[in-house]
Amino acid sequence: MNFPQIVQYCLSGITVGSIYAIVAVGFNIIYNTTGIINFAQGEFLIVGAMTAISLCRIVPLPVAIVLAVLVTTALGGLVEIVFIRRVSNASVLRLIVITIGISIIIREAMLHIWDEKVRSLPYFTGTAVSSVTVLGAYISPQVLWVLGVSSIIVTGLTLFFRFTLTGRAMRACADDRMAARLCGINDRWMVTLSFMLSAAIGALAGCVISPVTQTQYDMGAPLAIKGFTVAILGGLGNSMASVAAGLFLGLMEAFMMSQFEVAYKEAISIVILLLILMFRPSGIFTRREVSDLRTL
Amino acid sequence: MMKLKIYRPVIACVVLVVLLQVVLSVTGAIYYMTQVTMAAYYALVVIGLCLLMGYAGQISLGHAGFFAIGGYTSGALTTCNLFAYRDTSLVSWFRSAGLVLEWQDIYGADIVSFSPWVALVVALILTGLIAFLIGLPVIRLKGQYLAMATLGFGLIIYRVVLGVHVFGQADGISNVPPFRLMGGLEVNGRPHFRVQNYYIAWAVVIVAMVLAINLVNSRVGRALRSIHQSEEAAHSLGINTYRYKLATFVLSALFAAVGGVLLTHYNGSIGPSEVTVIKSIRYVTIVAVGGMANLWGVLLMGIILNFLSLRGVFGTYDDAVFGAILIAMMLFAPDGLLRMPQLRMLSSIVSRRSHG
Numbered sequence: 124m125n126f127p128q129i130v131q132y133c134l135s136g137i138t139v140g141s142i143y144a145i146v147a148v149g150f151n152i153i154y155n156t157t158g159i160i161n162f163a164q165g166e167f168l169i170v171g172a173m174t175a176i177s178l179c180r181i182v183p184l185p186v187a188i189v190l191a192v193l194v195t196t197a198l199g200g201l202v203e204i205v206f207i208r209r210v211s212n213a214s215v216l217r218l219i220v221i222t223i224g225i226s227i228i229i230r231e232a233m234l235h236i237w238d239e240k241v242r243s244l245p246y247f248t249g250t251a252v253s254s255v256t257v258l259g260a261y262i263s264p265q266v267l268w269v270l271g272v273s274s275i276i277v278t279g280l281t282l283f284f285r286f287t288l289t290g291r292a293m294r295a296c297a298d299d300r301m302a303a304r305l306c307g308i309n310d311r312w313m314v315t316l317s318f319m320l321s322a323a324i325g326a327l328a329g330c331v332i333s334p335v336t337q338t339q340y341d342m343g344a345p346l347a348i349k350g351f352t353v354a355i356l357g358g359l360g361n362s363m364a365s366v367a368a369g370l371f372l373g374l375m376e377a378f379m380m381s382q383f384e385v386a387y388k389e390a391i392s393i394v395i396l397l398l399i400l401m402f403r404p405s406g407i408f409t410r411r412e413v414s415d416l417r418t419l
Numbered sequence: 420m421m422k423l424k425i426y427r428p429v430i431a432c433v434v435l436v437v438l439l440q441v442v443l444s445v446t447g448a449i450y451y452m453t454q455v456t457m458a459a460y461y462a463l464v465v466i467g468l469c470l471l472m473g474y475a476g477q478i479s480l481g482h483a484g485f486f487a488i489g490g491y492t493s494g495a496l497t498t499c500n501l502f503a504y505r506d507t508s509l510v511s512w513f514r515s516a517g518l519v520l521e522w523q524d525i526y527g528a529d530i531v532s533f534s535p536w537v538a539l540v541v542a543l544i545l546t547g548l549i550a551f552l553i554g555l556p557v558i559r560l561k562g563q564y565l566a567m568a569t570l571g572f573g574l575i576i577y578r579v580v581l582g583v584h585v586f587g588q589a590d591g592i593s594n595v596p597p598f599r600l601m602g603g604l605e606v607n608g609r610p611h612f613r614v615q616n617y618y619i620a621w622a623v624v625i626v627a628m629v630l631a632i633n634l635v636n637s638r639v640g641r642a643l644r645s646i647h648q649s650e651e652a653a654h655s656l657g658i659n660t661y662r663y664k665l666a667t668f669v670l671s672a673l674f675a676a677v678g679g680v681l682l683t684h685y686n687g688s689i690g691p692s693e694v695t696v697i698k699s700i701r702y703v704t705i706v707a708v709g710g711m712a713n714l715w716g717v718l719l720m721g722i723i724l725n726f727l728s729l730r731g732v733f734g735t736y737d738d739a740v741f742g743a744i745l746i747a748m749m750l751f752a753p754d755g756l757l758r759m760p761q762l763r764m765l766s767s768i769v770s771r772r773s774h775g
Binding site: 159160162206209210213215216217219220221223224225226227228230231232235344345348351355389390393394396397400401 | 478480553556557560562563564566567568570571572574575578579696697700703707735736738739741742743745746749750753
């Protein structure tokens with residue numbers, strides 16, 4: 124393997140890795156406010172991308188993406204208000220089984236709305252064949268979009284949680300829901316907001332990767348399981364560590380792909396997931412004792 | 420006396436099975452029996468899952484994987500042609516030991532393949548081993564971690580099936596020979612064998628039910644229920660919770676594998692659609708509708724829902740229906756349909772039957 128090849132693999136690893144990181148951040152936002160894993164997180168990405176693909180025939184691409192993000196955000200809020208809120212004091216297992224059911228319903232709905240064809244958004248700049256040369260490796264300009272949007276999402280979220288009143292209120296709910304409620308924070312709306320927020324960033328991520336990876340109605344589950352792997356790797360609830368873990372998994376996958384058959388790509392990340400669950404369920408970046416600390 | 424009371428529903432079930440056969444034969448709707456037979460094999464999976472979810476309180480989103488390990492192992496072993504190697508010492512030893520069958524396929528080609536009995540044993544050993552190795556670390560996990568890990572396991576099996584040439588990749592395995600049990604009895608999907616197979620399937624289901632009922636009403640069953648209620652409390656009483664959970668996990672995987680092996684021989688084929696995540700979730704749905712810790716309820720729902728689905732009643736909304744049922748159950752009746760206040764009357768009749 125020569126130097127440009129290594130750069131090539133690195134870049135493709137970082138690209139998919141940053142998408143996994145965004146999915147993981149989506150998991151974390153909901154996990155922090157409710158303590159549950161939202162199995163429908165992967166579906167949010169596909170709903171976002173599919174809506175944008177349909178809309179971009181009528182309106183310009185940026186408008187289509189904004190509308191798609193809004194639609195998915197509304198869907199996320201709706202899911203919480205209709206299903207999750209009703210059973211807010213139920214066991215964790217019951218809640219996750221509900222999110223599993225929701226993921227199936229969304230997926231089947233997408234199958235009936237958009238059929239099973241593989242679609243994709245047009246490239247944001249340039250075309251499928253245009254490329255930029257970086258250190259001897261060729262990359263598509265879309266990759267730069269993916270990286271740019273991911274870093275904007277992560278930075279934006281960090282600023283939101285650190286400096287805005289709403290963001291701080293959400294963190295308060297994550298730390299101690301009862302205490303937050305005593306401070307006058309409407310904890311129910313904070314949970315709704317967390318679903319809307321993670322649906323929104325999911326939809327945005329779905330739109331940016333659509334030109335590169337293409338979009339099909341049943342791609343949500345594999346994305347979700349990889350996002351979950353990343354979330355676990357970084358330690359559930361810890362979004363900054365998720366980014367590092369996402370890049371790690373993406374790079375792993377890219378270099379493994381150069382050695383193994385593509386068919387086993389998913390199996391590789393699931394094996395990593397199982398290994399992590401077995402040996403370091405608190406994540407690789409946390410010490411065992413502090414695994415309960417959830418920071419954003 | 421206690422023992423006899425437990426078996427009363429078994430007798431009722433046998434009577435119902437015979438009654439259904441008579442009704443179907445008399446009304447000429449005998450073709451329904453094919454779907455009932457298939458539903459019975461699927462019911463084996465949910466009986467096992469009921470032990471794991473309802474009694475031990477552990478979720479598994481990977482049971483279609485165990486079903487597939489059983490079905491695919493048996494399918495691959497009974498269709499691989501050893502004809503070219505029939506004179507090697509190993510294969511001739513297999514032949515003298517009666518481990519292989521020599522038959523001709525529909526095109527008249529000579530085939531030497533492993534006997535279904537060998538395939539069944541290998542499939543069960545393999546499933547047990549895989550379930551044990553996967554369960555060893557995974558069963559320590561709680562709630563959502565266990566759900567994700569078993570989901571991941573199911574996805575791996577799906578990928579393996581799609582990627583490995585021996586398993587037919589996207590086409591699956593077809594032309595699986597019938598499973599000759601003894602005398603004239605064989606697991607065979609041809610119309611001529613319909614009634615016979617209906618009873619074979621139900622015999623297997625009833626044996627499985629008796630096994631499960633005995634387990635649930637034994638010391639092990641009480642230990643499992645105490646784990647379900649509070650793992651910490653059970654542990655403090657000296658119950659080795661980990662071992663019990665692991666054993667139940669392996670046992671329920673074996674139930675699924677038996678269903679997989681027999682259904683593969685009955686259908687004569689198995690394909691990747693049996694291994695999807697949706698299938699695993701469907702089994703979980705059935706256990707939830709049946710009332711989690713209610714073997715008879717789960718069996719009943721397993722037969723009804725699978726029968727309707729196999730008849731194509733839900734059309735293209737098949738998976739969506741199961742998803743909707745799952746959500747509705749978890750929202751409104753997490754303890755199962757029969758525990759809902761509106762249906763309490765019905766429930767009292769059923770519980771009088773099953774608990775004595």
